[in-house]
Amino acid sequence: MSGAPNRQYRMLPQLGEFVGRDQIQQLLDTYPADLVTEASRRVIARLRSHLQQGVMADEKLEIAIEQLADSVAAELAKDRAQSLRSVINATGVILQTNLGRAPLGNAAIRRIEEVAAGYCNLEFDLASGERGERGSSIEKLILRLLANERSISVDADAASRSALVVNNCAAATYLALNTLAEGGEVIVSRGELVEIGGGFRIPDVLRKSGAHLREVGTTNRTRISDYAAAITPATRLLLRVHRSNFRIEGFTERPSLQELIHLGACASVPVFEDQGTGCAVHLNEYGIDDEAYWPDSASSGIDLVSCSGDKLFGGPQCGILVGKCTIIEMIRRNPLYRAFRVDKLTLAALEGTLSTYLDGDRESLPVIRMLAMQPEEVQRRCNRLADALRSSALRAEVVATRSVVGGGTTPGASLPSFAVALEHLSMSETTVAARLRGLDPPIVGRVCDRCVRLDLRTVPEDQDDLLIRQIGMEFNGSSKLEE
Numbered sequence: 001m002s003g004a005p006n007r008q009y010r011m012l013p014q015l016g017e018f019v020g021r022d023q024i025q026q027l028l029d030t031y032p033a034d035l036v037t038e039a040s041r042r043v044i045a046r047l048r049s050h051l052q053q054g055v056m057a058d059e060k061l062e063i064a065i066e067q068l069a070d071s072v073a074a075e076l077a078k079d080r081a082q083s084l085r086s087v088i089n090a091t092g093v094i095l096q097t098n099l100g101r102a103p104l105g106n107a108a109i110r111r112i113e114e115v116a117a118g119y120c121n122l123e124f125d126l127a128s129g130e131r132g133e134r135g136s137s138i139e140k141l142i143l144r145l146l147a148n149e150r151s152i153s154v155d156a157d158a159a160s161r162s163a164l165v166v167n168n169c170a171a172a173t174y175l176a177l178n179t180l181a182e183g184g185e186v187i188v189s190r191g192e193l194v195e196i197g198g199g200f201r202i203p204d205v206l207r208k209s210g211a212h213l214r215e216v217g218t219t220n221r222t223r224i225s226d227y228a229a230a231i232t233p234a235t236r237l238l239l240r241v242h243r244s245n246f247r248i249e250g251f252t253e254r255p256s257l258q259e260l261i262h263l264g265a266c267a268s269v270p271v272f273e274d275q276g277t278g279c280a281v282h283l284n285e286y287g288i289d290d291e292a293y294w295p296d297s298a299s300s301g302i303d304l305v306s307c308s309g310d311k312l313f314g315g316p317q318c319g320i321l322v323g324k325c326t327i328i329e330m331i332r333r334n335p336l337y338r339a340f341r342v343d344k345l346t347l348a349a350l351e352g353t354l355s356t357y358l359d360g361d362r363e364s365l366p367v368i369r370m371l372a373m374q375p376e377e378v379q380r381r382c383n384r385l386a387d388a389l390r391s392s393a394l395r396a397e398v399v400a401t402r403s404v405v406g407g408g409t410t411p412g413a414s415l416p417s418f419a420v421a422l423e424h425l426s427m428s429e430t431t432v433a434a435r436l437r438g439l440d441p442p443i444v445g446r447v448c449d450r451c452v453r454l455d456l457r458t459v460p461e462d463q464d465d466l467l468i469r470q471i472g473m474e475f476n477g478s479s480k481l482e483e
């Protein structure tokens with residue numbers, strides 16, 4: 001040991017004795033014993049290492065020792081804050097990847113509850129009593145939804161198409177490229193060599209899949225003739241990637257999906273679209289133009305389409321592949337499918353989400369409800385929140401703002417909305433934002449113009465009172481909510 005004199009080291013409590021103290025014992029009401037012991041060990045060790053690093057006055061050390069129990073409590077609270085918790089998303093970003101993307105609808109939650117606690121027929125055919133195919137019931141629901149949306153007969157479609165569910169769209173795309181194009185060439189437009197976020201870059205995924213990238217066209221213009229000219233005997237696939245998170249404006253050109261499909265058919269090269277969003281509603285009904293509609297892609301005669309389950313579709317995290325039966329079967333037989341397949345809880349949630357669509361009840365899905373919410377409705381709720389929170393210390397104004405869909409889905413598009421802008425007399429906006437995140441449940445807002453903005457479009461209405469209570473108690477010491 002070095003630094004402090006031995007006498008000071010001897011002032012530190014022994015772990016066994018320390019853990020027996022009343023103050024520490026009280027923590028056992030809230031936390032498991034092993035966590036309390038572990039946190040105590042860390043806190044004492046930290047003080048010891050302070051002593052090693054330099055001289056500390058006896059009085060200062062005594063104070064630090066007196067405060068050890070508080071430090072343990074703070075340490076435990078910090079650990080708990082880092083566990084997975086539900087938070088209130090008041091950012092106005094409907095699909096926020098950092099906040100878990102799509103909240104699930106009630107049907108999906110019910111299905112998870114039903115399946116989670118016991119056994120289920122995940123890969124078991126109840127009619128024959130033999131092994132069944134994972135996801136076989138889901139496949140029928142996906143095809144039915146796509147057929148309904150396009151007003152075509154399910155039977156016509158089901159004969160030639162099937163579907164497969166994997167862990168996410170990145171896995172679906174990787175699996176598709178690896179199955180269809182390993183060792184061969186994939187033709188893709190330079191305008192679609194995108195990075196989706198979280199390190200998902202199309203050129204990197206292609207390389208890892210064992211396929212060779214053949215870029216055609218330019219960033220802003222690619223013609224069908226560019227694809228045609230690049231086809232050689234080594235070509236395995238024509239790839240189309242949805243420009244999820246950016247827009248190219250001005251002097252631009254891109255062949256239609258139909259042109260690509262036609263070219264693929266003539267050259268006997270399959271066409272695969274990474275559609276991404278899984279959007280199964282017409283977004284123009286909600287004031288957002290120009291958004292690719294998943295059922296259009298999936299039923300266009302294309303060979304294969306991938307999309308996410310937890311973006312605009314509003315379901316659990318998963319990747320959905322829809323395509324020609326022969327292609328889906330090849331993918332299912334790829335040994336890597338085993339590494340990417342989904343679990344029973346995901347299938348249960350996806351089934352619940354699909355039945356919500358099939359029952360014509362899509363606006364009960366949180367994502368669709370938030371898209372559909374009228375700005376006047378958000379404004380009415382903001383007025384109530386601001387009136388209840390406004391005090392001599394806290395300014396609360398209702399301001400017009402724009403909500404965005406997010407999650408890499410509708411670049412540049414936004415929805416008119418309203419927010420409560422909070423400004424505290426003596427705290428900076430970053431402090432206010434941090435205090436909001438420290439509440440239980442944490443509230444995540446957006447810092448903007450020296451205020452913290454809470455856009456209520458992304459907050460479930462039944463949590464308005466919770467917000468009023470928690471924020472009121474935190475900044476005004478009371479809540480104006482009549483109980």
Ligand SMILES: *Cc1c(COP(=O)(O)O)cnc(C)c1O
Nearest residue numbers: 168169170196242244275276308
């Ligand atoms: C979001 C997105 C992905 C990645 O989807 P995950 O489900 O997050 O893996 C891939 N491709 C496109 C076009 C996307 O928009």
